[in-house]
Amino acid sequence: MIEFKEVSKIYPGAQTPAVKDLSFEILEGEICVLVGPSGCGKTTSMRMINRLIEPSSGEILIDGEPNTKMSGTALRRKIGYAIQQIGLFPHRTIARNIATVPQLLGWDRERIRRRVDELLELVGMNPADFRDRYPSELSGGQQQRVGVARAMAADPPIMLMDEPFGAVDPITRERLQDEFLRIQENIKKTIVFVTHDIDEAVKMGDKIAILEQGGILAQFDSPENILTHPNSEFVASFVGADRVLKRLSLLRVADMRLDPADGADDLPTIDERLTVRDALSQIVGVGATGGIVERDGERQLLTIKAIEGLLKDSGSARG
Amino acid sequence: MNDVLKVFARPQFPHAVLVHVELSALALLIAVAIALPVALAVNRSSLGTAVAVNIGNIGRAVPSLALLALALPFLGFGFAPSLVALIALAIPPILINATTGLREVSKEVIDAARGMGLSGWQILRGIQLPIAAPVIFAGIRTSAVQVVASATLATFIGGGGLGDLIVEGFQKGDTPVLLAGALAVAFLAIITELLFGGLERAFTPAGLKVAQKRQKAR
Amino acid sequence: MGSIQLALLLQSLDQQLVDWAWIRQNYREDIVPAVIGHIYLSFVSVAIALAISLPVGIIVSRYRKAYPPVTILTGLLYTIPSLALLAILVVIPGIGVGPNAVIIALVAYSLLVLIRNVVTGIDSVPAETIDAARGMGLTERQILFKVEIPLALPVIVAGIRIATVTVIGIATIGAYIAGGGLGQLIFDGIDQNFPTKVIVGAVLATAMAVVADLLLLALERYLRPWARRVRGAS
Numbered sequence: 001m002i003e004f005k006e007v008s009k010i011y012p013g014a015q016t017p018a019v020k021d022l023s024f025e026i027l028e029g030e031i032c033v034l035v036g037p038s039g040c041g042k043t044t045s046m047r048m049i050n051r052l053i054e055p056s057s058g059e060i061l062i063d064g065e066p067n068t069k070m071s072g073t074a075l076r077r078k079i080g081y082a083i084q085q086i087g088l089f090p091h092r093t094i095a096r097n098i099a100t101v102p103q104l105l106g107w108d109r110e111r112i113r114r115r116v117d118e119l120l121e122l123v124g125m126n127p128a129d130f131r132d133r134y135p136s137e138l139s140g141g142q143q144q145r146v147g148v149a150r151a152m153a154a155d156p157p158i159m160l161m162d163e164p165f166g167a168v169d170p171i172t173r174e175r176l177q178d179e180f181l182r183i184q185e186n187i188k189k190t191i192v193f194v195t196h197d198i199d200e201a202v203k204m205g206d207k208i209a210i211l212e213q214g215g216i217l218a219q220f221d222s223p224e225n226i227l228t229h230p231n232s233e234f235v236a237s238f239v240g241a242d243r244v245l246k247r248l249s250l251l252r253v254a255d256m257r258l259d260p261a262d263g264a265d266d267l268p269t270i271d272e273r274l275t276v277r278d279a280l281s282q283i284v285g286v287g288a289t290g291g292i293v294e295r296d297g298e299r300q301l302l303t304i305k306a307i308e309g310l311l312k313d314s315g316s317a318r319g
Numbered sequence: 320m321n322d323v324l325k326v327f328a329r330p331q332f333p334h335a336v337l338v339h340v341e342l343s344a345l346a347l348l349i350a351v352a353i354a355l356p357v358a359l360a361v362n363r364s365s366l367g368t369a370v371a372v373n374i375g376n377i378g379r380a381v382p383s384l385a386l387l388a389l390a391l392p393f394l395g396f397g398f399a400p401s402l403v404a405l406i407a408l409a410i411p412p413i414l415i416n417a418t419t420g421l422r423e424v425s426k427e428v429i430d431a432a433r434g435m436g437l438s439g440w441q442i443l444r445g446i447q448l449p450i451a452a453p454v455i456f457a458g459i460r461t462s463a464v465q466v467v468a469s470a471t472l473a474t475f476i477g478g479g480g481l482g483d484l485i486v487e488g489f490q491k492g493d494t495p496v497l498l499a500g501a502l503a504v505a506f507l508a509i510i511t512e513l514l515f516g517g518l519e520r521a522f523t524p525a526g527l528k529v530a531q532k533r534q535k536a537r
Numbered sequence: 538m539g540s541i542q543l544a545l546l547l548q549s550l551d552q553q554l555v556d557w558a559w560i561r562q563n564y565r566e567d568i569v570p571a572v573i574g575h576i577y578l579s580f581v582s583v584a585i586a587l588a589i590s591l592p593v594g595i596i597v598s599r600y601r602k603a604y605p606p607v608t609i610l611t612g613l614l615y616t617i618p619s620l621a622l623l624a625i626l627v628v629i630p631g632i633g634v635g636p637n638a639v640i641i642a643l644v645a646y647s648l649l650v651l652i653r654n655v656v657t658g659i660d661s662v663p664a665e666t667i668d669a670a671r672g673m674g675l676t677e678r679q680i681l682f683k684v685e686i687p688l689a690l691p692v693i694v695a696g697i698r699i700a701t702v703t704v705i706g707i708a709t710i711g712a713y714i715a716g717g718g719l720g721q722l723i724f725d726g727i728d729q730n731f732p733t734k735v736i737v738g739a740v741l742a743t744a745m746a747v748v749a750d751l752l753l754l755a756l757e758r759y760l761r762p763w764a765r766r767v768r769g770a771s
Contacts, residue, residue, distance in 0.1 A: 050434060052430075052433060052434060072436075073436045073437070073438050074436065075436070076433070076434060076435060076436030077435065077436035078436075081431065081434030081435055083427060083430060083431060083434070085425075085427035085430075086427065086431070087425070087427035087428045087429075087430055087431025087432070088428075088431070089428060089431075089432070089446060089450075089526075090428070090450065090526050090527060090530055091449045091450055091524035091525075091526040091527050092524075092526060093526065100432075100435055100437075101435050101436065104435075104436060104437065104441075134525070134526035134529045134530065135526070135530075136526070136529055136530035136533050136534075137529060137533070147431075150435075151435075160434070376750070377747060379702070380702050380706075380743065380746040380747045380750050381706075381743045381746065381747075382705065382706030382707070382709050382739075382742045382743060382746060383706060384706070384709040384710050384720060384723060384739075384742075385706070385709060385723070385738070385739035385740075385742045385743050386739075388723045388726070388727065388735045388738065388739045389735070389736065389739045389740075391727060391732070391735055392554050392732035392735055392736060393554075464616060467618065468616075468617075468618035468619065468620075468621075469618075471618045471619075471620045471621060472620060472710065475724070475727055476727070482620060485620055485621065485624045488624070489624065489627070489713075489714075494628050497624050497627075497628060498624070498625065498628060500621070500624065501620075501621035501622070501624040501625045502621070502625075504617075504618045504620070504621040505616075505617040505618065505621045505622075505625075508616045508617060508618050508621075509613065509616050509617075512612075512616050
């Protein structure tokens with residue numbers, strides 16, 4: 001869907017490149033997270049896709065065609081764009097903010113109105129309440145939702161998101177991430193997602209591209225593989241010493257095969273929607289060796305042993 | 320007081336008002352026509368903005384009587400030299416406000432607009448100008464009030480207007496004439512202030528008014 | 538156009554417009570007194586205006602209801618064209634022509650900017666700072682003089698800067714009602730049809746305004762040591 005071919009970017013006057021010989025391919029319907037320390041060129045890489053920045057060399061193919069085939073503005077109208085600072089237009093209502101690209105594309109009024117309401121519903125905001133409000137009247141979390149809705153307005157197959165949940169508190173961020181993953185399950189967009197937070201990368205990404213200082217691609221793989229087989233010192237230290245635990249956050253209790261529990265009434269009850277990491281934390285937190293999961297009316301036993309077993313067999317993929 | 324009213328009834332009075340308004344309106348219009356395009360032209364260059372703002376700042380420090388008086392040796396007596404001086408006087412506030420107003424539209428807003436595929440012209444017209452409008456109009460209002468006030472001084476270089484009445488009253492020791500001129504000019508200045516204040520509010524987008532109110536409440 | 542031609546043009550303009558010999562001869566009797574008179578008018582006016590605006594601004598920042606009427610009143614004064622205000626002052630019994638009428642007018646013009654900046658300056662002090670001061674046991678009076686006014690000072694000086702530049706400009710008009718200062722040269726030049734006086738008066742008034750602007754801007758920056766340190770550290 002999106003293919004980087006030997007893409008480099010050297011800013012005028014800079015000694016070292018911001019992005020160097022970047023080559024990788026993002027598949028249709030996947031979330032690809034670009035992650036790395038500041039100065040690794042992740043935002044620059046993303047902005048070259050919709051040509052807010054032009055590469056110094058190399059090319060980017062979208063659906064097999066170079067992205068230089070059409071004008072920058074025409075290209076950008078086909079690619080959703082959401083940024084951390086959101087950049088809502090303060091003088092326009094929420095509805096008109098969301099309608100920006102549809103209006104540029106000349107949709108008729110009725111279609112725009114329907115689409116705006118649909119999107120507001122999708123991001124969990126009541127259209128009747130929010131349609132005619134102004135950005136300054138919204139909380140940070142609500143603004144981020146509108147930012148994402150605005151990026152999706154013309155139903156672009158590709159979306160670029162630069163730390164789209166970066167400007168809110170951790171709890172709101174987590175909720176927005178979960179909501180967005182739920183939405184993505186239905187819309188299946190091809191998404192390029194920039195973050196500096198490896199936990200967010202692991203959570204959101206189908207693929208992760210880890211970039212190093214100087215815009216060099218350190219590793220490009222699934223979150224699972226990056227956590228189990230970091231291919232360099234840099235990647236290992238970037239994903240962190242707790243990468244074993246991070247792998248557990250990729251799995252949900254619901255995805256585990258468990259045995260029925262007999263007795264063991266003193267064990268804590270675990271919600272099967274939790275990630276295995278959170279379940280483990282709950283079990284260890286009360287000093288138990290396992291927990292009870294209620295599933296289809298049956299009581300099942302989740303033991304620390306079973307969790308250890310998970311880590312040994314690295315074949316299991318995301319749930 | 321009755322004597323003052325008699326001055327208002329003199330046939331020369333409407334003429335003085337007319338010249339005063341004509342001089343001020345023309346000066347303001349031409350100043351807008353010069354300052355706004357310059358502000359738009361330097362919009363994308365930080366060097367251009369710095370130059371424009373600094374020239375504007377120095378321009379604002381020039382006393383209005385000095386400007387009008389300097390027009391005399393170079394351009395001579397009359398309406399036209401007064402007009403030129405008043406234009407020069409009116410440009411700086413508009414230039415400063417328009418350049419800084421356009422400049423202060425947040426970078427993120429412009430980046431988002433660009434990222435969604437708005438062209439440079441669409442960003443300027445649909446995003447930057449409406450957001451900067453209150454600041455730009457505040458600059459025009461400052462200039463307008465200043466021009467109406469300074470047009471009074473045009474009398475010293477033969478530009479006419481209500482200043483003529485003040486000077487006539489002063490030289491002849493005719494208090495009613497002096498007061499009639501002074502009151503008329505003061506009234507005109509206050510009307511101008513109110514009128515342009517209204518324009519400023521009218522051109523402030525509703526969303527920005529909401530934002531201003533919320534900021535004040537904090 | 539070459540620079541030599543430009544120089545020649547300027548020189549020919551010079552010969553027509555500026556009588557350098559007059560400047561050399563009258564520099565002591567005419568020009569220096571005009572400059573001193575102008576500085577006197579401006580300085581005294583801003584000082585009086587400040588002496589009024591500081592207490593008024595402090596009171597208004599405490600009793601918020603008084604702010605709108607004060608703004609409307611001073612705004613009205615500010616809007617009245619200077620020649621009109623001078624003319625009105627002259628006919629008021631007990632004032633008449635002379636420097637006093639000019640100073641009253643100049644004070645009137647300074648009030649709006651000065652009071653507004655005193656209030657904005659005090660408002661700009663973060664609530665946490667005042668809370669911390671109160672928490673450490675400072676009295677309201679100490680908070681005002683040791684916390685609020687020092688922190689508000691740069692904004693107040695910014696107001697003084699705007700007021701000073703405005704006053705220097707308007708003071709030239711004061712010469713019309715026998716207030717003295719550089720305006721005297723300008724009006725004499727117009728009356729006597731002698732461009733040199735007009736140009737000298739106008740150029741010096743402009744220079745004085747620009748210099749005052751720059752000096753007070755430097756003072757304003759100097760008064761923000763906390764801002765300077767941060768910049769130095771980063």
